[in-house]
Amino acid sequence: MLPLSHHDITEAVQRTDGALVRTPVIESADLNARFSEAGATGARVLLKCENLQHTGSFKYRGAMSACLALSKMERECGVATHSSGNHGRALATVALSLGIPCTVVVPSNASSTKVAAIRAVGATIVESGPTLEERENTLTDVVSRTSMTVVPPYNHPHVMAGQGTCAVEFHEQTKERDCTLDTLITPIGGGGLLSGIATWMHHRSPSTTLLGSEPELAGDAALSFHTQTLQPQMPPITIADGLRTGVGPLPFEVIKAYVQDIFTTSEDAIIQCMKMVWETARIIIEPSCAVPIAALLAGKQSDGSAVDLSRFAGQTIGVVITGGNVDLEHLPWEDRTP
Amino acid sequence: MLPLSHHDITEAVQRTDGALVRTPVIESADLNARFSEAGATGARVLLKCENLQHTGSFKYRGAMSACLALSKMERECGVATHSSGNHGRALATVALSLGIPCTVVVPSNASSTKVAAIRAVGATIVESGPTLEERENTLTDVVSRTSMTVVPPYNHPHVMAGQGTCAVEFHEQTKERDCTLDTLITPIGGGGLLSGIATWMHHRSPSTTLLGSEPELAGDAALSFHTQTLQPQMPPITIADGLRTGVGPLPFEVIKAYVQDIFTTSEDAIIQCMKMVWETARIIIEPSCAVPIAALLAGKQSDGSAVDLSRFAGQTIGVVITGGNVDLEHLPWEDRTP
Numbered sequence: 001m002l003p004l005s006h007h008d009i010t011e012a013v014q015r016t017d018g019a020l021v022r023t024p025v026i027e028s029a030d031l032n033a034r035f036s037e038a039g040a041t042g043a044r045v046l047l048k049c050e051n052l053q054h055t056g057s058f059k060y061r062g063a064m065s066a067c068l069a070l071s072k073m074e075r076e077c078g079v080a081t082h083s084s085g086n087h088g089r090a091l092a093t094v095a096l097s098l099g100i101p102c103t104v105v106v107p108s109n110a111s112s113t114k115v116a117a118i119r120a121v122g123a124t125i126v127e128s129g130p131t132l133e134e135r136e137n138t139l140t141d142v143v144s145r146t147s148m149t150v151v152p153p154y155n156h157p158h159v160m161a162g163q164g165t166c167a168v169e170f171h172e173q174t175k176e177r178d179c180t181l182d183t184l185i186t187p188i189g190g191g192g193l194l195s196g197i198a199t200w201m202h203h204r205s206p207s208t209t210l211l212g213s214e215p216e217l218a219g220d221a222a223l224s225f226h227t228q229t230l231q232p233q234m235p236p237i238t239i240a241d242g243l244r245t246g247v248g249p250l251p252f253e254v255i256k257a258y259v260q261d262i263f264t265t266s267e268d269a270i271i272q273c274m275k276m277v278w279e280t281a282r283i284i285i286e287p288s289c290a291v292p293i294a295a296l297l298a299g300k301q302s303d304g305s306a307v308d309l310s311r312f313a314g315q316t317i318g319v320v321i322t323g324g325n326v327d328l329e330h331l332p333w334e335d336r337t338p
Numbered sequence: 339m340l341p342l343s344h345h346d347i348t349e350a351v352q353r354t355d356g357a358l359v360r361t362p363v364i365e366s367a368d369l370n371a372r373f374s375e376a377g378a379t380g381a382r383v384l385l386k387c388e389n390l391q392h393t394g395s396f397k398y399r400g401a402m403s404a405c406l407a408l409s410k411m412e413r414e415c416g417v418a419t420h421s422s423g424n425h426g427r428a429l430a431t432v433a434l435s436l437g438i439p440c441t442v443v444v445p446s447n448a449s450s451t452k453v454a455a456i457r458a459v460g461a462t463i464v465e466s467g468p469t470l471e472e473r474e475n476t477l478t479d480v481v482s483r484t485s486m487t488v489v490p491p492y493n494h495p496h497v498m499a500g501q502g503t504c505a506v507e508f509h510e511q512t513k514e515r516d517c518t519l520d521t522l523i524t525p526i527g528g529g530g531l532l533s534g535i536a537t538w539m540h541h542r543s544p545s546t547t548l549l550g551s552e553p554e555l556a557g558d559a560a561l562s563f564h565t566q567t568l569q570p571q572m573p574p575i576t577i578a579d580g581l582r583t584g585v586g587p588l589p590f591e592v593i594k595a596y597v598q599d600i601f602t603t604s605e606d607a608i609i610q611c612m613k614m615v616w617e618t619a620r621i622i623i624e625p626s627c628a629v630p631i632a633a634l635l636a637g638k639q640s641d642g643s644a645v646d647l648s649r650f651a652g653q654t655i656g657v658v659i660t661g662g663n664v665d666l667e668h669l670p671w672e673d674r675t676p
Contacts, residue, residue, distance in 0.1 A: 009486075021365075026362065026390055028390070029392055056620055275666060281390075282389045284620040284622060329614060329671075331666070
């Protein structure tokens, strides 16, 4: 039995009613033209703009879903997590809005901008060493001294269900446009978003092909998918900082059941596509959100063969834009311009 | 009698049906928080995202409205205009889509990104000097040698009516959110957008306070408004390249009738607010679109006194985000970072 059902997502929608931004779906004629030129003639690309979610990422959905599922006593004791980025910011902001104490374990090498954003919403910050093991050990230490509930970034049914609420909206919004998603592609880091979305879409739109995408440098999900066996995290060096983590075991069970493939792409393609989306769609997206676009335009399938973009000709392709938190003082193309 | 009525805008809506993006209205909790912190406690800021219109600006509305009003013979002879960027790009793209020949006169100080975009859609480009007079003289020269119809950037009822279609959507979209705009503020360059919007809003939402905004360095509209006499264009040096032009006489008649005030703001405030909107609302906006935000947060009224932001406390403030065409290789804050 899978760890998540569409009923869990329906419950998450009800639980979070009124607490989330119904993020817009946008379409750019200029972006569509790039896809046509590259071989997907006549394809339409619909962008589900989770960069316009509260705190600038889809992580807010999972954090809100998880916190609203807590008992009164659990809320009084508070929540904790480890994160150097969007999940920590989302959880801290949700906790502030619900009056829940919040502690975020932050690795010593985290960007000071991101730590400042977490601190700004009133969370207690505890610094740990930089490795995943050190982060987890510090978090274990924090919760063992308190009665806080850990809200993990992805490997939890309430979090996965919360991320899945994005698919409920996206599916409604495509129906409002009198179209159906032929393909839906998301980035994959820990897999919370993709597993939540896949659970809903498999149930409500079974004709939609579901794809994940990740950087080659963080290609554990594609390797896990290809071998059907969970593979360890790779060294966290990709520019797509939201996707450095390994896939969680619970999301992986869902992904094996419902997802057709996981594509990978290069660092150069990610940076080029990030800039291209800024120019054509006029929205701020993180490197992680450029990954699905780059994986379609210049990617590999999980078996290592090149993605044939012409297979998407004439299709309506849904892409989840996962976040828009970028350090505007250090844009990745600045160092690469002649 | 004014040069524009709400019937003209209704006709423009009918004429352009299906040819425009119904651009989303977005709201950012982070941006609202900046307004609260600055004195407009509890204010909500709704952004009407014309940066997500075809060609990345509201100019597409006016160009489409004007071209669809041409006779078959006029279409065959072609259209011409002068433009510092967005209007030229919009007209050239509309012309391409309707199969109309197009020539664009471009001032020598136009953004190179914008000129490249005009060229990319197949328009003929003719360069002129930077002042309005030089631009108009060159355009007169072009059309005297051909039978082309001039589609001016703002001083024309069909163009003003086309820009006004933006207000029809914005008004509907605020009703869908069960709210009413207490204030609606736009940038003002030539005044086509503000006059079109003011005509519709005065008729359909008379309780909404209508404001214009412009850079101090291009403060001819505020001076014209204060003196109730059309003043000449100022030297075109503001970073807000879309607002360097002087106000047109037709828009000015409408603005005198319906607009409550025109605010001005400094170059530094424009750049800071542009970056702040990128960070809080996660959309790409041009310097011109930062002007209304900067004028509210750090502006002057047309009589020279400071804007008191506390007067907007608790209000729903509509801001038209006019365009998102920016040269990502040269962002204005890069040179100013220590």
